[in-house]
Amino acid sequence: MFELRFEAASLLKQIIDAIKELTDQCTIEVSSTGLALQAMDSSHVSLITFKLKAEFFASYRCDRTLNLGLNLKVLNKLLKTVSNTDKATLRAEDDGDQLKLIIESPRRTTTFDVKLIDLEAEVLNINTSEPKATIKMASAEFKQICADLLPLGDTLVMEITKDGISFSVTGSDTSGTVTVRTDAEPAEDEGARTEIQLQEPLTISFALRLLSQFTKATPLSPTVELRVSSDQPLCVSYEIGTDGHGSIQYYLAPKIEDEETVEPTATSAVVDDDDE
């Protein structure tokens, strides 16, 4: 049997929201060490990974490793009305075809039995060499920047130096640039300061529509980390919890503009298919 309990049902809802933005269905692996998920977006251009360790949960039990195929649209609908004080339990039998989702409110208990779905497992091998630049900034600020520039066009150019980072989009009639400086006075909340570690200045382009989808994970973490290299996929990483217990990470290959603006497919650019 597998069973875990979220003290805040709203956290489960936020996790589903952040994954659902990229794919309607996914397979989540539950094992004695925790939860893990890898999935590509429906257009196979970007990749999402999600991890949450068993230690994160007040109560966690997993007798045998299971692959649970979930319809995230359905789960999202069921979690729509959870409030901050609700608790959520997930449960599955070792050889069952259902996931049990139990929402406990102060005065009532709601139990949903959700049919599991069969999905082909994709095991993807993610390249995780050292990035050329690492940017840490307030997640709400990154979200705002993506939202502000999205109406102008789809190619976001990031220019990173030691002093700051600029995000630019050149549209047909309007172009826009947002500049964030690292030497800006620290804001009230320390987490909001922008920090950049880099080996050398970098200029690199990404599909803004996808970056903007990644910011759906903003409620999960006050900060976001962007790991950037010119020759490998960008990693946009949100921590879950405060003790390194979990994270949601999105991977997106850079846009290569010089040759016919062909969009790199994720299969070739983001991941190597695992043949082992």
Added chain:
Amino acid sequence: MFELRFEAASLLKQIIDAIKELTDQCTIEVSSTGLALQAMDSSHVSLITFKLKAEFFASYRCDRTLNLGLNLKVLNKLLKTVSNTDKATLRAEDDGDQLKLIIESPRRTTTFDVKLIDLEAEVLNINTSEPKATIKMASAEFKQICADLLPLGDTLVMEITKDGISFSVTGSDTSGTVTVRTDAEPAEDEGARTEIQLQEPLTISFALRLLSQFTKATPLSPTVELRVSSDQPLCVSYEIGTDGHGSIQYYLAPKIEDEETVEPTATSAVVDDDDE
């Protein structure tokens, strides 16, 4: 002449809202004792009754019993922007064809003349024998339960015992059950406690879409009473005011599933046509 005054125009708005959910047009009977209305929903499956005694109003006058045919969509539109401090007066001449609606704000007076419509009066005879079970619960909680289960399917099964009540819907891929216990610790506000009086355990099904429409009356009352029997229509009752001055009640025949899931028509199942 007929004239009455609502100290809170918003209450008039809530009453119109609760009736409009079932029918666009209705005939309201105004007499020396108060207001009364009976109407069937547009699909003739459920029934609504509304009563409000003359004593409820600070000012009430009715020289002669009148049947006022109202277009509720129009009234709803006119009341859309009333605020909590507005007062509302309704007035009609004995032989007029208009209803006057006067909204008084601190600094302005708005008068609407609304044409009355001719509707065939339906006098319906409602069966009001003693219910097998009576459930009193927070109206907001009942509304939430209906809203949570509605996406799963349209047949709501209620299982009532002395210890509590469960509401279940079995959908194609997902099924859900909400359980409310009577022994749950009393919540902060006493009205929120669930109380059940019953003669014997009952299991009975209803069309959830209609139940869910009834919860539009939630703003009128902190509690709702469900009167359930296996062989007669469910009554969902909301009190208006605190002294038994008025109520809105919805009637819905149980769903009978065993023979071809034919939906019972209200004419046969909810009411007896009055031949007297």
Added chain:
Amino acid sequence: MFELRFEAASLLKQIIDAIKELTDQCTIEVSSTGLALQAMDSSHVSLITFKLKAEFFASYRCDRTLNLGLNLKVLNKLLKTVSNTDKATLRAEDDGDQLKLIIESPRRTTTFDVKLIDLEAEVLNINTSEPKATIKMASAEFKQICADLLPLGDTLVMEITKDGISFSVTGSDTSGTVTVRTDAEPAEDEGARTEIQLQEPLTISFALRLLSQFTKATPLSPTVELRVSSDQPLCVSYEIGTDGHGSIQYYLAPKIEDEETVEPTATSAVVDDDDE
């Protein structure tokens, strides 16, 4: 070069909102004395003028008079997410084809380059003889009155006496009248009192849909002034700031109902084309 700075970017947003309601594109004249704009609505029935003096701005520079052709829909989109603490700078070169819009937030700077458009300049001559009646009232109240009556029909009849003003619409099934009295006790905020100056009682009709569009300027000012005459266009005027530094004014010719309800064209009724 031209450059000015709004201490509150939200004010720039409100101005764009108020103008955009009538026209998507407009030419704004910037000179050493300030900003000025005249535009007709897209159906050429009403007219808008906007003025804001150089003194209004903490920082203002204009070396040479420029006519800047703006796409207001684009500007509106760029300003959608400005917050109250943001500052906005507008800048244009003397012979450039771009407007620079710079939004400064505490921690980031956003720069937009917006292409200017070529528009035929309309110089219109507005008749500004003494009005027969001048009404000053809370802008929010005027907005509410327009919104309340709009669903009933499009011809608003204003009846102005020394004691008050009534706004009426006669629809097919429903008619409505809002009465505002000048002798009403002064409300908490003094600006909310309705004041009327008039030479003789007036009854006059206007297209309510357009009046209702004018109220988009409500956030700019707590009061609105209506200047009414029977033989010339109504002027609906909103002050910007408190020292007579600026205003937005809308002009609308009365509706003439007696002969075939022909809608007067603005060219003939609101303005005289300037032949000088």
